Every structure is written in C-alpha cells, then in structure tokens.
C-alpha cells in the first residue's frame with residue numbers, strides 16, 4: 001500500500017490550503033475524526049478524514065499544523081451551509097468543541113436516518129431481534145418497555161447490512177483489535193491511513209444508498225435531529241465512568257424532538273439528560289426507557305437497595321466489532337462492557 005494510500009495525506013500547508021479550497025467548492029463531503037478517546041475525558045484529536053462526492057479521500061494530520069493554520073478548515077467544519085455526512089458524530093462533535101473550541105454545524109448524521117428508516121419499515125418482532133443480547137432475551141423485550149428503544153447500527157455493521165461490504169464470516173475467533181492508542185504516534189502507518197479512508201468511504205456509499213431509497217426525505221429535519229444528537233456532550237466531555245452516556249441504544253427525544261406541548265422535563269438518573277415525561281414509563285420512574293432497557297440488557301434489575309451501597313462490579317457487554325468511534329453498537333458494546341457500573345437505583349425514588 002505505498003503510493004495511492006499515502007497520496008491522501010495532507011501534512012503540508014500547501015496541501016491544506018488546496019484541500020480547504022476543494023471542500024469549499026464541493027460544499028458536501030463525508031467527514032470523520034480520528035484520535036485517542038475522542039470526545040471523552042482525556043481525549044485528543046489526531047487526524048480528520050474527508051471524502052468528496054468525486055471519490056477523493058484526504059487525511060489531515062492535525063498535529064502537523066498550528067491552530068492558526070487549521071483555522072480555515074475549522075471554519076468549514078463550523079459552517080452551517082457546508083454539509084458534512086457523518087456516522088455517529090457525537091464523539092467527533094465533543095472532541096472538536098472541547099478540544100478545539102470548534103462547533104460542528106451543518107452535519108447530517110446518517111446513523112439517525114438508518115434508525116428512523118428501520119423504525120418505519122420494520123415490525124416490532126424484527127426490532128426485537130436487533131435488540132436481543134445475551135442479557136436481554138426476547139421474552140423480556142415487551143412492547144410496553146421497548147416501543148421507543150432502538151439498537152444503533154455501527155458503521156461497519158451498516159456497511160455490511162446495506163451491501164457496501166460483503167457479510168463478514170461469523171466465527172468465534174477474536175477479530176484483531178485496531179490499536180486506537182497509536183493515533184498520537186507519527187508517522188501514520190498505511191493501516192491507519194487505510195482505516196480512516198475506509199470510514200469515509202463507507203459513509204459516502206451509505207449516503208448514496210440512503211438517498212436512492214429516500215431514507216433522507218427531509219434534510220432540514222435530519223440536520224435538526226443531528227444537531228440535538230451531537231449536542232449530547234455539549235456540557236462537557238463524556239465521562240466514561242457513567243455507562244449510560246454511551247450505549248448502543250438510540251437516545252430518546254432525538255428522532256422525535258420535544259415540542260412545547262410535551263411540557264416540563266426531568267433529569268434521568270442514568271444518562272443525566274433532561275427529558276420530558278413521555279420518555280419515562282411512569283411518573284415515578286427515575287430512569288428513561290433507554291436506561292431501563294440498558295439495565296435489563298446488563299442484567300441489572302430495579303430492586304429496593306440503599307442508594308449508597310448501590311454499586312456493582314464489572315458487567316460484561318457484547319461488542320460485535322473492533323472499530324472504535326462511529327460504531328454505535330461497537331462503541332457501546334466494547335466500552336460499557338468493561339466499565340464498573342454505579343447502577344441499581346430503585347424505581348420509585
């Protein structure tokens with residue numbers, strides 16, 4: 001992988017100026033960020049990957065430039081009128097905001113379009129099959145508790161489901177991990193460059209498929225939903241100690257944004273989001289539907305325990321792939337699978 005792979009690298013000021021001009025001209029591109037613990041406490045941005053409609057990919061080595069040199073590119077990221085096609089941009093948005101004071105605007109998060117299309121076309125039974133996990137058996141997935149709960153598709157999973165890449169062989173062999181911690185080392189390896197290029201290639205391919213199938217019926221609505229989705233970590237970087245803040249389940253009140261008729265909000269004791277009462281099963285419930293579902297998935301059931309002693313040991317989730325960011329299911333699976341939880345709060349306060 002010598003020439004073509006390395007050709008996409010943007011590491012000199014001339015290359016950066018040329019890319020900025022290209023992106024301004026195109027006005028729409030697929031976009032991902034790469035780095036270590038992106039968007040979480042202790043995270044750092046390493047690179048930004050772009051792909052234009054005419055199938056050209058670029059990998060910007062962020063560490064090769066000063067903040068002043070990066071500013072014109074950051075201005076495009078913050079420009080509402082330039083469309084960024086993304087897949088689960090929550091951590092990208094958090095890293096850009098908290099690490100570089102850049103507000104990501106004008107993004108279309110295709111992960112949302114995927115969930116929205118699925119909830120329209122699929123039966124509840126099909127959705128149950130997606131929700132099913134080791135700790136979450138079919139019989140536990142009731143319409144009552146899971147009507148609003150949807151499994152997120154990771155980028156690789158979606159690429160597979162929509163035929164962008166061939167289905168992976170289902171084996172029980174462990175898949176080799178991509179070493180995310182290498183992102184702050186230089187020079188980039190060919191594997192890293194290829195990895196970043198693959199992300200934007202999948203996103204662009206999915207965009208074409210979703211457009212053809214009319215999954216993005218209303219771009220303006222999707223932009224509003226995306227803005228709410230990407231604002232989840234607006235108040236601060238994600239705290240990995242709270243397993244409810246990054247799961248493979250679609251957060252509530254994003255696809256169905258709250259309206260003034262939905263009334264007052266209260267804070268969910270799991271994800272800490274302020275949500276209207278429609279997101280809680282009962283007025284007395286202290287966790288939203290998604291956080292309750294997550295407890296069930298992890299085998300934590302509400303029981304009358306003292307809140308102070310309500311700490312449990314490690315629980316295992318099931319990650320199905322190895323990709324880090326943008327892999328809804330994957331990120332949730334691998335991350336929350338390793339955490340020590342502070343769960344088990346009684347249902348009624």
Ligand SMILES: [Zn+2]
Nearest residue numbers: 268271288291
């Ligand atoms: Zn919640």
